[in-house]
Amino acid sequence: MTRPPHDTGAEEDRTAPSGPLAGLVVADFSRVLAGPYATMLLADLGATVVKVESPGGDDTREWRPPVRDGVSTYYLSVNRNKRSIALNLKDPEDLATAHRLVGAADVFIENFKPGGLVKFGLDPESVAERWPHLVHASITGFGTAGGAGLPGYDMLVQATSGLMTVTGAADGPPQKAGVAIFDVITGLHAAVGVLAALREREISGKGQHIALNLQSSALSGLVNAAGAVVAGGVEPRRMGNIHPSLFPYGPFAAADREVVITCGNDAQFGRLVAALGAPGLATDERFATMEQRNTHRGELQALLEERLAAGTADEWTQRLREVGVPAAPIMSIGEGVAFAEELGLDPVADAGGVPTVADPMGFSRTPVDYRLAPPGVDEHRAEILAWLEDREPTTAGASTGAQPSEEPARPR
Incomplete structure (x- = not known):
């Protein structure tokens, strides 16, 4: 097995991943929120995540204000513990690099439009045939059938799922949630699905494709409100801050x-x-x-x-x-962070010099760590290319397990 690039061979490397997913390699071709949130959770747990961006970078890099040191806080909030390489899939050399990266990974996550990866040989059918070991998660807005042509924005899903009809004052208009809640819920579902598929791969020796979409995740996330419709035939209504089944x-x-x-x-x-x-x-x-x-x-x-x-x-x-x-x-978000600090919950963590909301999972033996700041566009190109070049040839169906070095990204 080849040693990760820049590994000094020292007995202890404080920047090396140490969480429960250490040794796992994730090729992250997703952007915006649902996919990046899922891959950040995997990275927090020790997976080596390579964030593949277009040369222009993830859309959320430009979603500002607010900013920290000129960088969008939206982007910073879901991209810690990752490395970035910029690839133009229309360029043959970059596409070849993308294929090498996917083949070297255990997990491939993307949120391209349905059918958008066929021309690059990275669609589910091509991936399954070429890299049968791979766990491949695809995230769409509305699935690959009748909703294939619909753009997957959280605001649209808040409208089409019914959330807005149960949110807001009883005598007011439909209201969206204060955050892109269904992107987050879909990201959580994606992370759970990936972990389940990895567990099954230990038994079967084969990867599989996981299909997720925001609309289905939204209906699942509506829990009792959606259950009232499908099980009780009752259409919930807006009640402001009042619970439909509990009082006070x-x-x-x-x-x-x-x-x-x-x-x-x-x-x-x-x-x-x-x-x-x-x-x-x-x-x-x-x-x-x-x-x-x-x-x-x-x-x-x-x-x-x-x-x-x-x-x-x-x-x-x-x-x-x-x-x-x-x-x-009722507290502001800032007051909520301060309250968590008062309770000893340590809600803020430092990721390579960038303050970030801490991962909520606590492990007794393999704790979450914060190795890398959210990367700049293409920041780790040389390191990733060197890692791909140095990898030993793999047999079909397994990666070497060697990962890029865990050098901390430069603080912003």
């Missing part, structure tokens, strides 16, 4: 601002009204059960807010937590 469950006005209170059962409701000085509400026939509380939402909300007006949101949060009632003030 949402924001309620205190003296200064709203406080979120979530009662998921009768016992919590009993503790809530006792803390508010109105224990009799727990046995009032209008509110004694969850179904009755849902039926009499308006009456109960007025009674609760009448008592909540005696204290601030922070005061009620503290008091309710003390008696076992889930409660919290």
Whole structure:
């Protein structure tokens, strides 16, 4: 087995991947959010991820403001722990490099338009025939049948999935979520699918193709809202911040601002009204059960807010937590980061000099690490080409396991 380029042979290399996926090579031909989010998760877990970009770079490099040191924070948020090489697939030499990279990888992830890779010999059928060991994940917006021609933007999927019809004030217009939530959900599904296919490959010795699309991931991500339609024949409606099946469950006005209170059962409701000085509400026939509380939402909300007006949101949060009632003030994202820090959750990590939101997975033996800053366009070309050149010939169906060196990218 060839040694990774620039490997000094030292007993300990602090920049080498050490997570549970160390040794795995991912050829990442995806861009924007769903694919890059999936590959960042794999990279966080120790996989060596080579980000293949067009010479112009990932679209999100230009999605600004906001920026950090002139670089789009959108791009920075999903591209740590990767190396970049720019390839023009219409150029024969670059296409040959792309083929060598895919053949050297364990996983190939892309989000080209359906049929867009046929002319480059990187479509699912060609990949399966030429590199049968490969786990190949394709991400589209709306699948490869009737929706093949539809562009896969998260905003479109928020519209076509029904999310917007259940988001926003009851008497207001349909509303999108504050982030590209279905890109993220699809990225999570992609990462899970890749890991499952890798596990199956250990048994069969063969790779396989995984097809994902934003629309299907969105419907899955709508969970109980979609379940109400397919299992109950009930079309959910916008209810603002109110839960369709639970009450009290949402924001309620205190003296200064709203406080979120979530009662998921009768016992919590009993503790809530006792803390508010109105224990009799727990046995009032209008509110004694969850179904009755849902039926009499308006009456109960007025009674609760009448008592909540005696204290601030922070005061009620503290008091309710003390008696076992889930409660919290509504925070900004910055306040949310600060709150996580107060809880000792370490929400911010340094990736090669770039502050980044920490990976939420905690492993007892093989922790997530942050080896590389999000790369510049084509930053690691020489290293990647040298690695491909130095690799020993592989037998069909297996890569050597050697990876590019884990030198940290230059801080921005």
